[in-house]
Amino acid sequence: xxxxxxxxxxxxxxDVADAERLFALIDESRETLRAWLPWVDATRNAEDSRQFLAxxxxxxxxxxxxxxxxxxxxxxxxxxxxxxxxxxxxxxGFLGYWLADRFVGGGLMSEAAALALDTGFGALELNRIAIxxxxxxxxxxxxxxxxxxxxxGVQRDGLxxxxxxxxxxxxxxxxxxxxxxx
Ligand SMILES: CC(C)(COP(=O)(O)OP(=O)(O)OC[C@H]1O[C@@H](n2cnc3c(N)ncnc32)[C@H](O)[C@@H]1OP(=O)(O)O)[C@@H](O)C(=O)NCCC(=O)NCCS
Numbered sequence: 001x002x003x004x005x006x007x008x009x010x011x012x013x014x015d016v017a018d019a020e021r022l023f024a025l026i027d028e029s030r031e032t033l034r035a036w037l038p039w040v041d042a043t044r045n046a047e048d049s050r051q052f053l054a055x056x057x058x059x060x061x062x063x064x065x066x067x068x069x070x071x072x073x074x075x076x077x078x079x080x081x082x083x084x085x086x087x088x089x090x091x092x093g094f095l096g097y098w099l100a101d102r103f104v105g106g107g108l109m110s111e112a113a114a115l116a117l118d119t120g121f122g123a124l125e126l127n128r129i130a131i132x133x134x135x136x137x138x139x140x141x142x143x144x145x146x147x148x149x150x151x152x153g154v155q156r157d158g159l160x161x162x163x164x165x166x167x168x169x170x171x172x173x174x175x176x177x178x179x180x181x182x
Protein backbone atom coordinates (compact mmCIF):
# COMPACT_ATOMS: atom_id res chain seq x y z
CA UNK A 1 0.00 0.00 0.00
CA UNK A 2 1.14 3.52 -0.75
CA UNK A 3 1.41 5.72 2.32
CA UNK A 4 -1.20 8.45 2.52
CA UNK A 5 0.27 11.85 3.25
CA UNK A 6 -1.88 12.87 6.21
CA UNK A 7 -1.50 16.55 5.36
CA UNK A 8 -3.45 15.96 2.15
CA UNK A 9 -6.53 14.74 4.03
CA UNK A 10 -8.61 17.14 6.09
CA UNK A 11 -11.97 16.96 7.85
CA UNK A 12 -13.81 20.25 7.42
CA UNK A 13 -16.82 21.53 9.35
CA UNK A 14 -19.98 21.58 7.21
CA ASP A 15 -20.57 24.96 5.57
CA VAL A 16 -23.53 25.97 3.38
CA ALA A 17 -21.02 27.70 1.09
CA ASP A 18 -20.04 24.18 -0.06
CA ALA A 19 -23.58 23.22 -1.16
CA GLU A 20 -22.93 23.41 -4.92
CA ARG A 21 -19.68 21.45 -4.67
CA LEU A 22 -21.25 18.85 -2.39
CA PHE A 23 -24.23 18.35 -4.66
CA ALA A 24 -21.98 18.03 -7.74
CA LEU A 25 -19.98 15.35 -5.92
CA ILE A 26 -23.09 13.36 -5.01
CA ASP A 27 -24.57 13.79 -8.48
CA GLU A 28 -21.47 12.50 -10.28
CA SER A 29 -21.43 9.30 -8.17
CA ARG A 30 -25.18 8.87 -7.74
CA GLU A 31 -25.37 5.30 -9.06
CA THR A 32 -22.63 3.98 -6.74
CA LEU A 33 -23.75 5.90 -3.68
CA ARG A 34 -27.45 5.04 -3.91
CA ALA A 35 -26.68 1.32 -3.62
CA TRP A 36 -25.92 1.71 0.10
CA LEU A 37 -27.07 5.20 1.12
CA PRO A 38 -30.82 5.79 1.49
CA TRP A 39 -30.75 9.59 1.13
CA VAL A 40 -29.18 9.80 -2.34
CA ASP A 41 -32.38 9.66 -4.42
CA ALA A 42 -33.87 12.46 -2.28
CA THR A 43 -30.85 14.68 -3.00
CA ARG A 44 -31.98 16.21 -6.29
CA ASN A 45 -30.36 19.63 -6.44
CA ALA A 46 -27.93 22.00 -4.70
CA GLU A 47 -30.76 23.35 -2.54
CA ASP A 48 -31.18 19.86 -1.02
CA SER A 49 -27.46 19.85 -0.20
CA ARG A 50 -27.69 23.40 1.18
CA GLN A 51 -30.50 22.30 3.52
CA PHE A 52 -28.47 19.27 4.58
CA LEU A 53 -25.43 21.42 5.38
CA ALA A 54 -27.53 24.05 7.17
CA UNK A 55 -29.14 21.32 9.30
CA UNK A 56 -25.78 19.80 10.18
CA UNK A 57 -24.27 23.19 11.05
CA UNK A 58 -27.28 24.01 13.23
CA UNK A 59 -27.04 20.57 14.88
CA UNK A 60 -23.37 21.19 15.66
CA UNK A 61 -24.32 24.44 17.41
CA UNK A 62 -27.18 22.90 19.39
CA UNK A 63 -25.35 19.70 20.41
CA UNK A 64 -27.21 17.21 18.18
CA UNK A 65 -26.55 13.47 18.23
CA UNK A 66 -24.48 13.73 15.06
CA UNK A 67 -21.02 15.10 14.27
CA UNK A 68 -20.37 15.51 10.53
CA UNK A 69 -17.43 16.60 8.41
CA UNK A 70 -16.70 17.17 4.76
CA UNK A 71 -13.61 15.27 3.59
CA UNK A 72 -11.12 17.24 1.52
CA UNK A 73 -8.07 15.94 -0.30
CA UNK A 74 -5.55 18.59 -1.30
CA UNK A 75 -8.31 21.15 -0.71
CA UNK A 76 -10.77 19.39 -3.03
CA UNK A 77 -14.05 18.06 -1.64
CA UNK A 78 -14.09 14.25 -1.84
CA UNK A 79 -16.91 12.98 0.39
CA UNK A 80 -18.42 13.05 3.87
CA UNK A 81 -18.02 11.28 7.17
CA UNK A 82 -20.04 11.44 10.36
CA UNK A 83 -20.54 9.97 13.78
CA UNK A 84 -24.29 9.68 14.14
CA UNK A 85 -26.67 8.16 16.66
CA UNK A 86 -24.52 9.50 19.47
CA UNK A 87 -25.73 8.39 22.88
CA UNK A 88 -24.27 10.58 25.59
CA UNK A 89 -25.35 8.25 28.46
CA UNK A 90 -23.77 5.23 26.76
CA UNK A 91 -20.91 7.24 25.21
CA UNK A 92 -21.43 5.47 21.87
CA GLY A 93 -22.10 6.31 18.25
CA PHE A 94 -22.01 5.01 14.66
CA LEU A 95 -19.53 5.91 11.93
CA GLY A 96 -20.95 6.64 8.45
CA TYR A 97 -19.02 7.66 5.34
CA TRP A 98 -18.91 7.98 1.58
CA LEU A 99 -16.52 9.08 -1.16
CA ALA A 100 -17.22 10.19 -4.71
CA ASP A 101 -16.20 7.48 -7.20
CA ARG A 102 -13.05 9.22 -8.42
CA PHE A 103 -11.59 9.26 -4.88
CA VAL A 104 -12.20 5.55 -4.18
CA GLY A 105 -9.29 3.13 -4.05
CA GLY A 106 -6.51 5.33 -2.66
CA GLY A 107 -6.82 4.95 1.11
CA LEU A 108 -8.49 8.32 1.61
CA MET A 109 -11.41 6.96 3.65
CA SER A 110 -9.20 4.89 5.92
CA GLU A 111 -7.29 8.07 6.75
CA ALA A 112 -10.42 10.24 7.12
CA ALA A 113 -12.03 7.62 9.35
CA ALA A 114 -8.94 7.53 11.56
CA LEU A 115 -9.18 11.31 11.98
CA ALA A 116 -12.91 11.04 12.83
CA LEU A 117 -12.16 8.29 15.37
CA ASP A 118 -9.49 10.48 16.97
CA THR A 119 -12.18 13.14 17.50
CA GLY A 120 -14.87 10.63 18.52
CA PHE A 121 -12.70 9.04 21.19
CA GLY A 122 -11.03 12.36 21.99
CA ALA A 123 -13.08 15.57 22.08
CA LEU A 124 -16.44 13.75 21.92
CA GLU A 125 -15.39 11.41 24.76
CA LEU A 126 -17.05 8.34 23.24
CA ASN A 127 -16.19 4.85 24.43
CA ARG A 128 -17.66 2.85 21.54
CA ILE A 129 -18.04 3.56 17.82
CA ALA A 130 -19.80 1.06 15.55
CA ILE A 131 -19.95 0.60 11.79
CA UNK A 132 -22.92 -1.13 10.16
CA UNK A 133 -22.11 -2.16 6.58
CA UNK A 134 -24.05 -4.37 4.19
CA UNK A 135 -22.60 -7.87 4.02
CA UNK A 136 -22.32 -7.31 0.26
CA UNK A 137 -20.69 -3.87 0.69
CA UNK A 138 -17.16 -5.20 0.43
CA UNK A 139 -15.45 -1.79 0.23
CA UNK A 140 -17.12 -0.48 3.38
CA UNK A 141 -16.43 -3.68 5.29
CA UNK A 142 -12.80 -3.45 4.19
CA UNK A 143 -12.57 0.06 5.69
CA UNK A 144 -13.82 -1.28 9.05
CA UNK A 145 -11.51 -4.27 8.96
CA UNK A 146 -8.46 -2.24 7.85
CA UNK A 147 -8.98 0.10 10.81
CA UNK A 148 -9.12 -2.86 13.20
CA UNK A 149 -12.83 -2.80 14.05
CA UNK A 150 -14.03 -6.04 15.64
CA UNK A 151 -16.83 -7.82 13.79
CA UNK A 152 -19.61 -8.48 16.30
CA GLY A 153 -22.08 -10.28 14.09
CA VAL A 154 -24.63 -9.98 11.34
CA GLN A 155 -27.82 -7.97 11.63
CA ARG A 156 -30.41 -9.98 9.72
CA ASP A 157 -32.27 -7.65 7.31
CA GLY A 158 -30.42 -4.79 9.02
CA LEU A 159 -30.71 -2.48 6.01
CA UNK A 160 -33.71 -1.65 3.82
CA UNK A 161 -32.74 -0.08 0.51
CA UNK A 162 -34.81 0.38 -2.64
CA UNK A 163 -37.47 -2.09 -1.54
CA UNK A 164 -35.03 -4.84 -0.52
CA UNK A 165 -33.67 -5.96 2.83
CA UNK A 166 -29.95 -6.65 3.20
CA UNK A 167 -28.07 -8.41 5.97
CA UNK A 168 -25.48 -6.10 7.54
CA UNK A 169 -22.25 -6.69 9.43
CA UNK A 170 -21.88 -4.81 12.68
CA UNK A 171 -18.38 -3.82 13.74
CA UNK A 172 -17.16 -1.89 16.76
CA UNK A 173 -14.10 -0.11 18.06
CA UNK A 174 -13.63 0.78 21.73
CA UNK A 175 -11.67 3.79 22.94
CA UNK A 176 -9.05 1.64 24.65
CA UNK A 177 -8.51 -0.44 21.51
CA UNK A 178 -8.11 2.70 19.40
CA UNK A 179 -5.61 4.27 21.78
CA UNK A 180 -3.61 1.06 21.54
CA UNK A 181 -3.54 1.27 17.74
CA UNK A 182 -2.61 4.98 17.36
C1 LIG B 1 -17.00 2.72 1.42
C2 LIG B 1 -16.00 3.61 0.66
C3 LIG B 1 -15.87 4.94 1.35
C4 LIG B 1 -14.64 2.88 0.65
O1 LIG B 1 -13.73 3.63 -0.14
P1 LIG B 1 -12.27 3.04 -0.43
O2 LIG B 1 -11.57 4.02 -1.29
O3 LIG B 1 -12.37 1.62 -0.87
O4 LIG B 1 -11.62 3.02 1.02
P2 LIG B 1 -10.22 3.66 1.37
O5 LIG B 1 -10.23 5.09 1.03
O6 LIG B 1 -9.91 3.26 2.74
O7 LIG B 1 -9.22 2.99 0.33
C5 LIG B 1 -8.93 1.63 0.36
C6 LIG B 1 -8.35 1.25 -0.97
O8 LIG B 1 -7.20 2.07 -1.22
C7 LIG B 1 -6.03 1.25 -1.23
N1 LIG B 1 -4.99 2.01 -0.51
C8 LIG B 1 -3.95 2.62 -1.10
N2 LIG B 1 -3.21 3.24 -0.18
C9 LIG B 1 -3.78 3.03 1.02
C10 LIG B 1 -3.45 3.41 2.34
N3 LIG B 1 -2.37 4.12 2.62
N4 LIG B 1 -4.27 3.03 3.34
C11 LIG B 1 -5.36 2.30 3.10
N5 LIG B 1 -5.72 1.88 1.84
C12 LIG B 1 -4.92 2.24 0.82
C13 LIG B 1 -6.43 -0.05 -0.57
O9 LIG B 1 -5.65 -1.13 -1.03
C14 LIG B 1 -7.87 -0.16 -1.04
O10 LIG B 1 -7.93 -0.49 -2.40
P3 LIG B 1 -8.43 -1.94 -2.89
O11 LIG B 1 -9.74 -2.21 -2.23
O12 LIG B 1 -8.55 -1.77 -4.35
O13 LIG B 1 -7.37 -2.87 -2.41
C15 LIG B 1 -16.48 3.84 -0.80
O14 LIG B 1 -16.47 2.61 -1.49
C16 LIG B 1 -17.87 4.44 -0.87
O15 LIG B 1 -18.04 5.63 -0.72
N6 LIG B 1 -18.91 3.59 -1.14
C17 LIG B 1 -20.27 4.05 -1.32
C18 LIG B 1 -20.91 4.53 -0.03
C19 LIG B 1 -20.87 3.49 1.08
O16 LIG B 1 -21.02 2.30 0.85
N7 LIG B 1 -20.66 3.98 2.31
C20 LIG B 1 -20.57 3.13 3.49
C21 LIG B 1 -21.92 2.77 4.00
S1 LIG B 1 -21.77 1.64 5.39
